[in-house]
Amino acid sequence: MSEKQSTVNLDAAAAGDGQSYAQRYTEAMIPVFGTPQRVLVRGEGVHVWDDHGTQYLDLLGGIAVNTLGHGHPAILSALAKQAEDLVHVSNFFATAPQIELAETLLRLARAPEGSGVFFANSGTEANEAAFKIARRHGGADRPRILALTDSFHGRTMGALALTSKEAYRVPFEPLPGGVEFLPANDEDALAAALAPGDVAAVFAEPIQGEAGVRPLDPTYLQALRLLTREHGTLLILDEVQSGIARSGHWFAHQATDGVVPDVMTLAKGLGGGFPIGALIAFGPEVRALLSAGQHGTTFGGNPLGAAVALAVLGTITEDGLLDHVREVGDRFAESVSALADPRITEVRGAGLLRGIGLSEPIAPQVAAASLEAGFIVNAPNPSTIRIAPPLIITAEELGTFTAALPGLLDTVLANATEGA
Known part of the structure; x- marks a missing residue:
């Protein structure tokens, strides 16, 4: 046991009047995660x-x-260097790490010219932004949004509306409306749901992590892309868990030929432990669906998080x-x-x-x-x-x-x- 660890333990015991960390957790925390x-x-x-x-x-x-484990020198170096220069500014201003990270993600995503990035702090926030893009695309003529059974997109109200597990949803209903769930890997059900032409967007995870790590069939993923394009529906891929090299590709959908989403959401591995999320809008028409003042975040894309994410992406490449x-x-x-x-x-x-x-x-x-x-x-x-x-x-x-x-x-x- 290191000297640093021993000191932490002694200080913890003194601060807690002899109580264990677990006891103090139970007394101090709202129990949404159960007992640690x-x-x-x-x-x-x-x-x-x-x-x-x-x-x-x-x-x-x-x-x-x-992504890079614990205490990786590239992350520690990026944190220390950026903290010396600039930790946070409001989004009335831009910073070099924010811009460089956006450019890097667009390149890795093979996004076409005119695409754009929105930075958030988590996967659920990225999916909230995607939900807004879906609504803006749909308007009054396309009120329906489709998601898949066994999906998980987050626990904030909009993301929760896209999450199929009833145990998560029911305590907080009514949720934002217009969301329907389709069985994963069922092309006939997908074609029938899209046929009326009134679907704004389909949300899907290329690998459904919370469902038990269940990849979508490549043929189904290709059908998703083909049918949504035919019906003028956005394809929104949630790569929060499967992205950032987790699958052996930068993004899991890149393993399937012909699949390029209209929107992709990211978080988790992007910061290697530092909270950061991102949404990529593919192409100028999708990018234009959110304009000035229609969405925002205080901490999204802050220079500290962006610098760490750049270090993560750079290390994945270099190593x-x-x-x-x-x-x-x-x-x-x-x-x-x-x-x-x-x-x-x-x-x-x-x-x-x-x-x-x-x-x-x-x-x-x-x-x-x-x-x-x-x-x-x-x-x-x-x-x-x-x-x-x-x-x-x-x-x-x-x-x-x-x-x-x-x-x-x-x-x-x-x-x-x-x-x-």
Whole structure:
């Protein structure tokens, strides 16, 4: 344990009159996240440590956020340098990092001339801006917006209206109206819904992360692009979780020929842990749908966040992480499949966004057992284990989890038998 970590723990105990961090969390925080599993105090590379000094292999990366892991020198350097120069200005002014980041994203997205970027602070905020663009495009003649079943687009009111899970939606109804949900990968249902010609936009995640890491079929994604274009409907792709090299491509939709969205939303991995979101409007006509005064944010595109995001994108390029993510992710999927464990049904996803399908609804228990064994993973649904580790992780590091997985399943099922 480092001297710095020891000092943090001693100070915490003194400040809390002997209470643990967990107790203090319960007393001080609104419990929207439930009881924290651990209190983490330090990170380095692909590992984190809790307030008791226990080390964990971080296979979740803050849910696809910590692109370069913890304490990466490129991020630390960008933070320190930019903080010396300028941390924040209002959006009455522009800054060099903001402009450079917008230009970089447009290039990586292969956006046509006349495209534009709006910066926010999170994925849900980026999707709120996309919702507004959809409304502006639709007007009175196109009041309908389509999203997919098992979608997740955020928890603010507009983004929540696009999220299909009723448990999230029902407590806050009535939500913004006009949103309908279609079954994913059903081309006939899509064609029928678009046929009246009154749909403003279709929202879709190329890889549905919260649904259990379920990629859209490439043929369906192509049909989405073809049919929306035919009907004058915007295609809005939510790449909040699947973007920024997570799939082994800069953006997951780039793996499918012929798919270029009208709008794309980003966040999570863009800042490598620093809060930043973005919306890209493809082409001048879409860009023009939001004009001066129609949307805004105080902190979006601040120079500190933009500088960090530039460092993240630059490091991905310089270190060849796109190839690395594809190779390591494919090797991981192959190694899990090679276990030939009947309790594992499949490995879904791409790159380093993977869902391990289980034959029994025991994923939460497996995630808990993994944590006890020193691995951080999560269960987006009862039968899926999700991994979304830092993109710098090695095949050998991932292999330690693969090797441990059968034993973790044994432990969970043995406990279930004892408790029956």
